[in-house]
Amino acid sequence: MNNLLYAARPLISDFLPTIVFAVLLAMKVDVRIATGAALLVGVAQVAIQRLLKRKVELLQWASLGLVVVFGTLGILTSDPRFLMAKPTIIYLAVGAVMLKRGWMLRYMPPIAREHGEPLMIAFGYVWAGLMALTALANLAVAVALPSQWPAFIAVVPLASKIALFAVQYATVRFYVRRRVIAAMAQAETQAQPQAQAA
Numbered sequence: 001m002n003n004l005l006y007a008a009r010p011l012i013s014d015f016l017p018t019i020v021f022a023v024l025l026a027m028k029v030d031v032r033i034a035t036g037a038a039l040l041v042g043v044a045q046v047a048i049q050r051l052l053k054r055k056v057e058l059l060q061w062a063s064l065g066l067v068v069v070f071g072t073l074g075i076l077t078s079d080p081r082f083l084m085a086k087p088t089i090i091y092l093a094v095g096a097v098m099l100k101r102g103w104m105l106r107y108m109p110p111i112a113r114e115h116g117e118p119l120m121i122a123f124g125y126v127w128a129g130l131m132a133l134t135a136l137a138n139l140a141v142a143v144a145l146p147s148q149w150p151a152f153i154a155v156v157p158l159a160s161k162i163a164l165f166a167v168q169y170a171t172v173r174f175y176v177r178r179r180v181i182a183a184m185a186q187a188e189t190q191a192q193p194q195a196q197a198a
Helices: 004-027 030-053 058-077 086-097 110-144 146-197
Strands: none
Touching: 004 030, 004 058, 004 086, 004 146, 030 110, 058 086, 086 110, 086 146, 110 146
């Protein structure tokens, strides 16, 4: 679980300007003020990292760039959909990284990896698909139903990931336990003739 939270921290950091933007829109704050606040949060994040002499990761620079570009367009046009589209690009980027074969294996204990590797590889691709689907859904809601976007971004991405995590956890646990029990039974069966021969 700690590995999952550790992996989620950069994503939460990258989405913080979007979260601020969504909360302010949901509170019926003016689009220009919400966009300006998101811009300030994005710039402040990078400034704090630099002051603390921490490396600003490429994805964080990209996230800030997207906030600046889309935020500026949103302010100039008074159209919040530009900033609403930002998560689509991030979801697509993360989904593309998740297409790397076996990226999830490092989250498994050795005994589970020995028996569940093919299933975890498959789930890695399922996660990539979920990210792509979330990206498309975000874009569709941002363009077609902008007034519903704060509710969408607050519920759907997180709920879909929790649901997939629960399905994956239950499936992999069941599969690995079954494989471990079968391997133990096979080892016991092979040991019996040797014990009788001795």
